[in-house]
Amino acid sequence: MHDLSLWGLFLQADWVVKLVMLGLLLASVWVWAIVFEKVTSLRRANRAADEFEDAFWSGGSLDDLYRKEGDQPSHPMAAVFVSAMREWRRGAQRLTGSELVAAGLKERIERSMAVTVQREMERLERWMVFLASVGSVAPFIGLFGTVWGIMNSFAAIAGMQNTNLAVVAPGIAEALFATAIGLVAAIPAVLAYNKINTDLARYAARLEGFAAEFGGILARQTESVMAEPGRAAAPAPVAE
Structure with a gap:
């Protein structure tokens, strides 16, 4: 008698089909771990x-905010702010009346923020390729296990010279179980990838918007420092 429970189907499966099932189960567990982390x-x-x-637009000192965040900011938006402030503090003391110098400082600040946004988004997007890969490949891996199992069932038919469905049904059930596990791994991976990818795109747009606003603030401050050479080279507080 064949055990047609899920555990029984796994135990009775061919070793190749077992490897396929185990690989897909591990991939599914890893998918859920990535989803939770993201x-x-x-x-x-x-x-x-x-x-x-809230702190940035509160009207407080940006130098105080910079000192608070320090050299190792704890989140991506703070990292963008710190990178721009660091570049500003390096270049503002050397500002002259030359528009070329001011343009160079503005370009360095914008480039520094752009690089920081890219680096922070790459860190947040880590393992997203794995989600996409599982979503697209897992069904085919499961199908491979199914094809292998059905081949074994037909080999059993040839060996036993018996076409009774009861002879081949357990083998076919084991084979189809591999496809089911492939779908169990793939469907959550696809849904999670689409949702998380959309959220990442929104967050990237938020960082880029902040970088554009802060770049404009520093550009205006650069113009003020150039117009008044004796003015302190520190960004003025900003408020909404």
Whole structure:
């Protein structure tokens, strides 16, 4: 008698089909681990960005905010702010009346923020390729296990000279189980990839928007320093 429970189908399967099933199960577990990590990271990053923007637009000193964030900011938006402030502090003391010097400083600040945004997004997007790969490849891996199992079933028919369905049904059930596991791994991976990818795109747009706004603030401050050479080379507080 064949055990047609899920555990029984796994135990009775050919070793190749077992390897396929185990690989797909491990991929499924890893997919859920990635999903949990990404959802948690994005939620934390958005919450930190909300708090940072409140502090940034509160009208307080940007130098104080820079000193608070330090050299190792704890979230991507703070990293963008720190990179721009660091470049500003390096270049503002050497500002002269030359528009070329001011344009060079503006370009360096914008490039520094762009590089920081890219680096932070690459960190947040880590393992997204794995989600996409599982979503697209897992069904085919499961299908491979199914084809292999059905081949064994037909070999059993030839060996036993018996076309009774009861002879081949267990083998076919084991084979189809591999496809089912492939779908169990692939469907959540595809859904999670689409959702997380959309959230990442929104967060990237948020960082780029902040970088554009802060770049404009520093550009105006550069013009003020050039117009008044004796003015302190520190960004003025900003408020909404």
